[in-house]
Amino acid sequence: MKISKELIIVGFILSGIINIGGVLLFSRFFTNQAIPLADPVVMSNFGMLMIVVWGLVFLSISRKYEQLNWLVGVFVIEKFIYGFHWLNWITNNDLSNLYNKDQMAGIFFALYGINDWLFFVFFLFVFIKSFRNPI
Numbered sequence: 001m002k003i004s005k006e007l008i009i010v011g012f013i014l015s016g017i018i019n020i021g022g023v024l025l026f027s028r029f030f031t032n033q034a035i036p037l038a039d040p041v042v043m044s045n046f047g048m049l050m051i052v053v054w055g056l057v058f059l060s061i062s063r064k065y066e067q068l069n070w071l072v073g074v075f076v077i078e079k080f081i082y083g084f085h086w087l088n089w090i091t092n093n094d095l096s097n098l099y100n101k102d103q104m105a106g107i108f109f110a111l112y113g114i115n116d117w118l119f120f121v122f123f124l125f126v127f128i129k130s131f132r133n134p135i
Helices: 005-026 034-038 045-060 069-092 095-101 103-132
Strands: none
Touching: 005 045, 005 103, 034 045, 034 095, 034 103, 069 103, 095 103
16 A cells, blocks of 8 residues: 555644644543543543643654654554553443533543544554555
8 A cells, every 4th residue: 555655744743633632622621521530540631631742742753754663653552552441441431421421521532542543553554664665
């Protein structure tokens, strides 16, 4: 599969914007208490702030990813961990109950793991491609 360097850069930028914008939107700039109450370990306000920081990192290397292939490997691990945590959360919690308490929190928990799995695949593709032949 051939993906242009420009499209990969867009992928990094999109991942950063989604991390930053998604957290700020759905957490209502860290004022929505339903999200941290639903998952106080990973989605505490501090945890969501760290997701924003990850977004800034994705943005910061978008044009330098070719020189930072091992960092892209770290992104693969990060997205896997969040995706796996989401699968565990979504199978052990009542999403409709959360949605009834707070629609924004319900939408956030319905979507964030899908986003993480999609970007896991994207980062994994970029990581593997960087070793097969320079991008």
